[in-house]
Amino acid sequence: MSITEPAVRAEGLVKAFGEHRAVDGIDLDVRAGEIFGVLGPNGAGKTTTLRMLATLLPIDAGRAEIFGVDVAADPHVIRQLVGVTGQYASVDENLTARENLWLFSRLQGIPSARAKRLATELLGRFGLEEAADKALAHFSGGMRRRLDLAASLITRPPLIFLDEPTTGLDPRTRGQMWDTIRGLVADGCTVLLTTQYLDEADQLADRVAVIDRGRKVAEGTPDELKTAVGDSTLQLLLAEPGEVPAAVGVVRRVLGSDPVLSPEQGRLNVALDQADRAADVLIALRTAGISISSVSVAKPSLDEVFLALTGHGTDDPTKAKENR
Ligand SMILES: Nc1ncnc2c1ncn2[C@@H]1O[C@H](COP(=O)(O)OP(=O)(O)OP(=O)(O)O)[C@@H](O)[C@H]1O
Ligand SMILES: [Mg+2]
DSSP: OOTTSOSEEEEEEEEEETTEEEEEEEEEEEOTTOEEEEEOOTTSSHHHHHHHHTTSSOOOEEEEEETTEETTTOHHHHHHHEEESSTTTTOOTTSBHHHHHHHHHHHTTOOHHHHHHHHHHHHHHTTOTTTTTSBGGGOOHHHHHHHHHHHHTTTOOSEEEEESTTTTOOHHHHHHHHHHHHHHHHTTOEEEEEESOHHHHHHHOSEEEEEETTEEEEEEOHHHHHHTTOSEEEEEEESSGGGHHHHHHHHHHHHSSOOEEOSSTTEEEEEESSTTHHHHHHHHHHHTTOOEEEEEEEOOOHHHHHHHHHSSOSOOGGGOOOOO
8 A cells, every 4th residue: 555546546336236237337536635525416326336445345347446455356455444434333322432432443453451542532532522421322413423433433544435424414513524524634534425415525525526327427626516507506486486487588598598497386596607697687587577586696506516417406206215
């Protein structure tokens, strides 16, 4: 292993479950020291990709290296290099956070006294001191997530995989998790994370790969991705849902592009390259006699990025969530 090598270099990764190619030829390059985000909707193949890279699932075709070590050829070395969260889901609910961390360390072959010190250090680093001696059964979702991350750091891996680290957390706890992840990188780790949230990729990731139905559809910095859909989005709710076609015509005339129709009746989102183009659209709508019952300007969402990149939304019912 060498830190001059890319943290991850994957070429043409494939995983098929029966006839279904969950991962269908994905290339990834993650540089040492960066936060790399894999962004995609439910069922896109994010978890499957991580599991192959972590040796938890065999790679059907293609190849992957982690710090220059071949994943398929040297799985034992790879397991020393990668910390994976989520694999400690079967922790003992009756043990305390401190006891769980001690136990994980012991399972990694760390002597008892050192395991104790390590547990104390990790509890401090993750803000879990107060809860340290409580049974896990009393932990909130955010505390569990942090304990899980703490456990994955016991072996001090240079590369950490985080599978949707903040899904389901409240905004404050999400913010804490983001700080924790930034702290890991400041300490020299490389982070590969998956997310369904454009804002999370935007806040955290140096570079992002967008995946859809097992394929990579775009890659770049968060700013590059957002320019694919414009800088901001004008969100409109028409007073009369029947006027949507007329409103689409107005937007097309003013901006030269079509708005994204939302499944909600009468709602449409208009991508803007500059936020102040919103005024032009609103004036043209009024001139056309189309009334609006609510209006806001927001950053583009994953849905809009997705639609711009793939031509379809993220809510494809054939890709319903099956794995969580
Ligand atoms: N063990 C399995 N057996 C059969 N199909 C699977 C298995 N694991 C995943 N799949 C399927 O592979 C596809 C990709 O799943 P994956 O879990 O990688 O998606 P994901 O991007 O992580 O989605 P989510 O955001 O819902 O976690 C899905 O269609 C899923 O149903
Ligand atoms: Mg997943």
